[in-house]
Amino acid sequence: MRLVLASRGFGGLAGRLGVDSTVAPSVHRLPQEPPFAQTLDPRDRLLVIDGSLPRPDRDSGSVRMLGILRLLRQAGLEVDFLPEDGQEHGPDADALRAMGVRVLGRRWATSPARRLLRSAPYASALVCRYHLARYWFPLLRQHASSTRLVLDTVDLHFLREGREAELLGKPALARLARATRKQELCQIRNADVTWLVSEVERQLLAELVPAARIEVVSNIHRPSSQVCAFAQRQGVLFVGGGRHPPNADAVRWLVSGILPRLSRGTEPEIDIHLVGAGLQEALAGLDLPACVHVHGHVPDLSPLLGKCRVGVAPLRFGAGVKGKINQYMAHGLPTVATSCAAEAMYLSDGNDVLLADDESGFAAAIERLHADQDLWERMSLNALASVARHFSEEAMMPAILRTFPSSTHPPRQ
Numbered sequence: 001m002r003l004v005l006a007s008r009g010f011g012g013l014a015g016r017l018g019v020d021s022t023v024a025p026s027v028h029r030l031p032q033e034p035p036f037a038q039t040l041d042p043r044d045r046l047l048v049i050d051g052s053l054p055r056p057d058r059d060s061g062s063v064r065m066l067g068i069l070r071l072l073r074q075a076g077l078e079v080d081f082l083p084e085d086g087q088e089h090g091p092d093a094d095a096l097r098a099m100g101v102r103v104l105g106r107r108w109a110t111s112p113a114r115r116l117l118r119s120a121p122y123a124s125a126l127v128c129r130y131h132l133a134r135y136w137f138p139l140l141r142q143h144a145s146s147t148r149l150v151l152d153t154v155d156l157h158f159l160r161e162g163r164e165a166e167l168l169g170k171p172a173l174a175r176l177a178r179a180t181r182k183q184e185l186c187q188i189r190n191a192d193v194t195w196l197v198s199e200v201e202r203q204l205l206a207e208l209v210p211a212a213r214i215e216v217v218s219n220i221h222r223p224s225s226q227v228c229a230f231a232q233r234q235g236v237l238f239v240g241g242g243r244h245p246p247n248a249d250a251v252r253w254l255v256s257g258i259l260p261r262l263s264r265g266t267e268p269e270i271d272i273h274l275v276g277a278g279l280q281e282a283l284a285g286l287d288l289p290a291c292v293h294v295h296g297h298v299p300d301l302s303p304l305l306g307k308c309r310v311g312v313a314p315l316r317f318g319a320g321v322k323g324k325i326n327q328y329m330a331h332g333l334p335t336v337a338t339s340c341a342a343e344a345m346y347l348s349d350g351n352d353v354l355l356a357d358d359e360s361g362f363a364a365a366i367e368r369l370h371a372d373q374d375l376w377e378r379m380s381l382n383a384l385a386s387v388a389r390h391f392s393e394e395a396m397m398p399a400i401l402r403t404f405p406s407s408t409h410p411p412r413q
Contacts (some may be wrong), residue, residue, distance in 0.1 A: 012331075013100045014209035016306065022186055023240050030244050037148065037343025044077050044124050045079075045080070046080070046140070047125040047128045048078050048079060048082065048120045048126045050070075050083060050128040050132070051084045051128070051129070051132065052083045053092040053103070054094055058297070060219065060322075060323020070333065071103055073100050074356065074397070075101055075397070077404060079100070079101045080101070081096055082116075083103070083104075083105075086106035087105065088103050088104075099387050104116075110413065118144075121144070122290075123147065123148065124148040124403075126150045126388065127150070127151055129152070129153070129154055130151065130153065130157065130183055131195050133151050133187040133190070134187060137187060137190050148166075148193070148404075149190065150403060151190075151195065152194055152195040152217070153197070153201075154320070155182070155197055156196070156205075157186075158181035161173060161180055161316065161321065162179075162181070162410060164245055165177050166198065166230045167249075185209055189209055189212065191212070193213050193214075195214075195217045195399075196217075197320045197344075198216065198321050199344055201319070207321055208267070215402055215403050217379055217399050217400065218396065219321050219326045220393055221326050221327065221330040223271050223332075223387045223389050224329065224330060224384070228307065230376050230380075231373075233308060233309040234270070234271065234307070235270060235273055236271070236307060236308060236309070236310045236311075236366060237312070238250075238254060238274065238275065238311075238312050239249075239275045239278075239328075240299075240324055241274055242280070242281055243278040248282040249284070250314045252278075252282060253314055253316060253359075254274075254314045255292060255332075256286055256361050257359040258271050259272065261360050261362075264365060265377060268365075269275065270291065270366070274292065275298050275304060276296070279295075305327070305333055305345055308332075308333065309333075309369070309376065310369050311328030311334065312335065312336050313336070313341035314327050314337075315337075317340060318340055318341065322337075325337060325341060325347075329383035330384070330387045332381075334353075334354075334369055334380050335353050336353070336354045336355075336362060336366050336369060337356050338355060338356065339357055340357075347384060350380075351381075354368070
């Protein structure tokens with residue numbers, strides 16, 4: 001019997017599990033160069049497994065992962081990154097190699113996992129998202145029993161799915177959320193350490209899995225040292241990939257529910273800039289006014305972050321912390337957000353963010369922040385300070401060091 005696995009997001013799992021001889025076809029062989037086992041020292045060596053290479057121009061999770069990898073290297077760890085899709089070439093792979101991270105490409109992603117784990121001793125393994133842990137944790141326990149297993153949840157998937165089901169009133173989504181919860185909590189129990197991105201999620205897991213060892217490793221950003229002045233800006237910015245359900249719902253609500261409630265005075269209409277792959281599809285069927293500009297994917301957001309006056313996060317469901325808000329704030333761009341979007345981000349209404357959960361209130365907050373220079377300048381400064389305090393590399397390093405306490409090398413400068 002031959003086992004074949006095919007599932008979205010699992011990349012190189014098929015033919016690579018290697019639990020027994022029925023799984024991996026004999027054509028898979030370890031590469032001869034370089035002699036992998038001879039190059040590895042188990043002390044302070046960490047294996048990071050994710051679905052793909054970080055692509056920071058595409059999603060906030062990739063921005064966070066790059067920040068984590070920088071901190072791991074600064075902490076003195078030798079890091080190998082295994083992308084499930086096997087990609088090892090191009091600028092994204094080069095960026096990892098430039099920081100000293102070894103990329104294990106297709107020849108490893110398509111090899112039986114037991115061969116990698118038996119030939120490459122790792123002190124720890126960081127597996128991103130519960131669905132990858134479902135496959136990798138058993139393999140690691142079987143073939144690398146002394147390796148510390150760390151689960152990076154990225155966000156609690158079952159919490160996000162449950163909130164979506166509640167908002168939309170769809171029983172099928174509620175059943176999916178319950179199934180996800182069972183699987184996700186199982187992997188949290190299997191992990192030696194679990195990373196969450198917020199204190200809200202930590203409190204929730206303290207009730208659901210009280211024995212779990214939890215560390216909060218949130219989004220990581222570097223506050224900008226230069227911020228364009230209020231008078232040099234105009235317009236509203238929304239950032240978010242349209243294929244992510246919370247973003248698709250948010251951008252449709254922004255266009256169809258919030259924008260019609262902006263007042264139409266003698267001043268020019270406020271331009272609305274929508275940035276993210278898949279947004280055009282998410283907005284299909286809606287009549288977009290002339291002030292709405294759908295940019296799609298933008299590799300470098302700096303120009304828009306520097307010229308827009310208000311960032312918006314009209315999310316009606318979700319989980320974790322919102323990278324779009326961190327990104328706005330790290331560039332000194334004041335933000336209007338829902339309570340859900342601002343959850344667990346240490347934000348105070350009227351000081352760091354303007355909060356609104358209904359269409360009229362959200363529209364009014366946009367207009368207020370777009371027109372009030374004193375408020376804008378105060379919130380811009382507070383945003384930069386908040387990111388430095390709660391979401392900087394310095395803020396996250398203690399949790400990294402607690403997770404990997406056996407480092408034998410001093411942190412890199």
